[in-house]
Amino acid sequence: MEWIESLIGVFSPSVLIFLILGVLAGYVIGVLPGLSATMAVAILTPVTFWLRPDQGFAMLIGVFNSAIFAGGISAVLINTPGTPASIASTFDGYAMTQKGQPGLALGLNTIFSCIGGWFGTLVLALAAFPLARFALKFGPTEYFAIAIFGLAMMVSVSGKSIIKGLMIGYLGLLLSTVGADPMFSTPRFTLGVTELFDGISFIPVMIGLFGLGEIWTQMYDGANLEKVERITCLGRIFPTWKEFKACMPGSIIASIISVFVGIIPGAGGDISGIISWDQAKRISKKPEEFGKGSVEGVAVTSLSNNAALGGALITMMTLGVPGEAVSAVLIGALMMYGMDPGPSLFSENAAFVHTFIMLMMVAYVLIMIIGLLSAKHCNIILNVKKELIWMTVIVFCVVGAFSMNSSYIDVVIMAISGFAGFFFRKMNYPLGPIILGLLLGNMAESNFRRSMAMFNGSYTAFFTNPISAVLLTLAALAIVVPLIKHIFRKRENYI
Amino acid sequence: MLKRLLNADAIFASIVLAISVGFYIMSLSFTRETVGGNVNEGFFPRMLAVGVALMALYIIIGSIKNNVHYFELKDGNKDILKTVGICMSLFVLYIISWNHVHFLIKTIIFLLAMCRVLKLKLLFSVIYSVVFSVGIYMLFTQAFRILL
Numbered sequence: 001m002e003w004i005e006s007l008i009g010v011f012s013p014s015v016l017i018f019l020i021l022g023v024l025a026g027y028v029i030g031v032l033p034g035l036s037a038t039m040a041v042a043i044l045t046p047v048t049f050w051l052r053p054d055q056g057f058a059m060l061i062g063v064f065n066s067a068i069f070a071g072g073i074s075a076v077l078i079n080t081p082g083t084p085a086s087i088a089s090t091f092d093g094y095a096m097t098q099k100g101q102p103g104l105a106l107g108l109n110t111i112f113s114c115i116g117g118w119f120g121t122l123v124l125a126l127a128a129f130p131l132a133r134f135a136l137k138f139g140p141t142e143y144f145a146i147a148i149f150g151l152a153m154m155v156s157v158s159g160k161s162i163i164k165g166l167m168i169g170y171l172g173l174l175l176s177t178v179g180a181d182p183m184f185s186t187p188r189f190t191l192g193v194t195e196l197f198d199g200i201s202f203i204p205v206m207i208g209l210f211g212l213g214e215i216w217t218q219m220y221d222g223a224n225l226e227k228v229e230r231i232t233c234l235g236r237i238f239p240t241w242k243e244f245k246a247c248m249p250g251s252i253i254a255s256i257i258s259v260f261v262g263i264i265p266g267a268g269g270d271i272s273g274i275i276s277w278d279q280a281k282r283i284s285k286k287p288e289e290f291g292k293g294s295v296e297g298v299a300v301t302s303l304s305n306n307a308a309l310g311g312a313l314i315t316m317m318t319l320g321v322p323g324e325a326v327s328a329v330l331i332g333a334l335m336m337y338g339m340d341p342g343p344s345l346f347s348e349n350a351a352f353v354h355t356f357i358m359l360m361m362v363a364y365v366l367i368m369i370i371g372l373l374s375a376k377h378c379n380i381i382l383n384v385k386k387e388l389i390w391m392t393v394i395v396f397c398v399v400g401a402f403s404m405n406s407s408y409i410d411v412v413i414m415a416i417s418g419f420a421g422f423f424f425r426k427m428n429y430p431l432g433p434i435i436l437g438l439l440l441g442n443m444a445e446s447n448f449r450r451s452m453a454m455f456n457g458s459y460t461a462f463f464t465n466p467i468s469a470v471l472l473t474l475a476a477l478a479i480v481v482p483l484i485k486h487i488f489r490k491r492e493n494y495i
Numbered sequence: 496m497l498k499r500l501l502n503a504d505a506i507f508a509s510i511v512l513a514i515s516v517g518f519y520i521m522s523l524s525f526t527r528e529t530v531g532g533n534v535n536e537g538f539f540p541r542m543l544a545v546g547v548a549l550m551a552l553y554i555i556i557g558s559i560k561n562n563v564h565y566f567e568l569k570d571g572n573k574d575i576l577k578t579v580g581i582c583m584s585l586f587v588l589y590i591i592s593w594n595h596v597h598f599l600i601k602t603i604i605f606l607l608a609m610c611r612v613l614k615l616k617l618l619f620s621v622i623y624s625v626v627f628s629v630g631i632y633m634l635f636t637q638a639f640r641i642l643l
Contacts (some may be wrong), residue, residue: 036581047639050638050639050640050641070499085520114568119583131611135620161552161555163553163557164554167511167547167550167554168507168553170546170547170550171497171511171514174514174515174518174543174544174547175539175541177539177540177543181536183536184527184536186525186527186536188521188522188536188537188540189518189521189540211602216579216583219575219579219582220575220579222575235577307624321594338625356532362496385615387610387613387615388615388623390609390610390613391606391610391623392627394586394609395602395605395627395631396631398589398590398593399631399635399643402593402641402643403639403641406641406642408593408594411590411593412590415587415590416584423503425506426502426503426566427503427507427565428565428566429507444539445539448534448539449538452534453534457534463561
């Protein structure tokens with residue numbers, strides 16, 4: 001009954017209009033290489049503050065889902081993924097375009113993105129509520145372990161350098177201690193700035209790192225899109241029944257893999273896409289076609305990055321641990337609306353969770369319609385001047401950072417984060433761990449201190465509790481194993 | 496030798512090291528006695544500061560041994576460096592002027608200047624700067640009721 005009520009709510013004009021706007025905005029952002037879903041959601045989050053939660057999230061979910069799907073369009077047409085999640089779509093998508101089948105590649109991208117999205121959302125709907133009920137039994141030791149596990153996983157998969165990832169993640173944790181202490185509300189490290197009493201605002205940092213930082217990097221790298229020739233002869237868009245059937249075995253495996261990969265903090269659509277493509281190649285009847293314009297290859301890679309979203313949202317919503325950068329921003333958005341991600345979200349705001357899941361489902365219906373209708377004209381977006389995008393994003397970053405609290409200090413934090421984002425990108429420091437550190441710092445510290453108070457200062461509590469013991473062991477392995485591999489192989493440069 | 500010491504990794508890690516030392520010293524000012532060991536307000540940041548400082552030191556030492564150049568320009572094009580430098584300076588001026596100049600005026604001037612630096616045509620630059628600034632202003636002040 002709650003699901004039906006939520007579905008009716010999603011189709012009310014006041015919500016649906018924001019979902020459509022979000023899908024259209026995400027489509028444009030996703031098609032343009034360099035503008036990521038994370039950047040779009042980060043910039044739009046403060047703008048949606050003035051809307052109702054269902055309207056605001058309609059817009060954010062529309063942008064989020066649509067940008068991931070649309071990232072595959074530029075991968076297919078110009079061999080450049082619009083978002084990092086679409087890296088694997090270049091393997092076969094562009095080869096199909098070169099073979100004179102861009103329409104079919106775009107059609108497959110649309111259809112299988114939606115199938116993947118629906119599957120991921122279905123798993124989210126089925127798994128989230130039982131998992132949240134289970135997580136309600138967690139105490140401070142488990143929550144501390146979850147925070148450390150999330151950060152360790154993010155560090156282990158987010159870049160070439162474990163040490164750089166660790167340092168930046170720890171720095172994020174350290175910066176999260178600025179402001180009122182979570183137990184006694186004692187001001188810490190505020191340097192007398194009253195605006196810092198509530199801590200370093202998370203949204204401006206996100207906008208700076210992922211929005212402004214990306215623009216400075218593109219300027220420095222002299223990024224310029226070459227004019228894309230308008231494709232006049234698309235060919236057919238829909239796959240034949242035979243082609244569709246051939247994609248099924250790989251798609252089923254890719255769906256399952258992707259949801260599980262999405263659940264792991266730090267591993268997102270890019271990783272799931274590559275793993276799925278590899279697995280689909282192994283079981284395909286025509287593995288020799290993979291990498292040369294395989295219909296199955298395009299299908300599984302389009303499907304996997306969207307299915308991974310569902311997995312990422314499971315950890316984000318039930319445990320409050322973001323699976324990847326975009327879900328970290330969505331956590332910030334939930335907090336902005338006064339909702340705490342985690343099991344309490346399901347008990348205190350169950351109706352909102354239903355609406356959230358229904359918004360995901362309906363967003364993919366809109367993506368299917370818009371994606372198939374616009375296939376012939378989508379390359380027009382690729383011809384927009386890069387300079388205009390840069391300037392537009394810069395002003396949106398500033399106004400977005402200011403608008404949430406009408407605070408000048410937020411603008412300054414955003415500007416500093418923007419410059420930091422530029423240097424981090426150039427120097428190969430992964431951005432995920434610092435964001436996760438900032439986000440999980442409070443959770444880690446408050447639960448650590450509660451545990452210590454509960455167990456009279458004994459650290460053994462973290463290792464006698466089975467859940468926290470397993471999570472902390474996995475966290476340690478996630479960091480130590482790559483370091484040991486490095487010592488023995490000395491192939492990769494960890495500095 | 497000086498060139499080896501002054502590399503991007505060493506400079507950045509030194510800044511991080513300085514930050515962590517600052518946090519460590521400030522965290523010593525919290526002396527509250529708590530239940531369950533001495534886990535007061537300063538404990539968690541103190542531990543983190545030590546961890547960050549150790550990793551920063553590791554990176555500094557490693558970067559001296561293995562000097563990596565991250566900021567080499569593509570094709571040695573120094574014009575890009577100049578353009579990015581001017582754009583960043585304009586942005587800093589835009590932020591500094593935030594509380595002193597009306598949003599429309601500062602945004603139009605900022606965008607116009609950026610357009611010129613990025614070598615866009617004058618007429619197009621004027622139209623874009625004015626239309627976009629007014630559009631953003633109207634959207635935020637009228638639709639979202641935010642005073643810019």
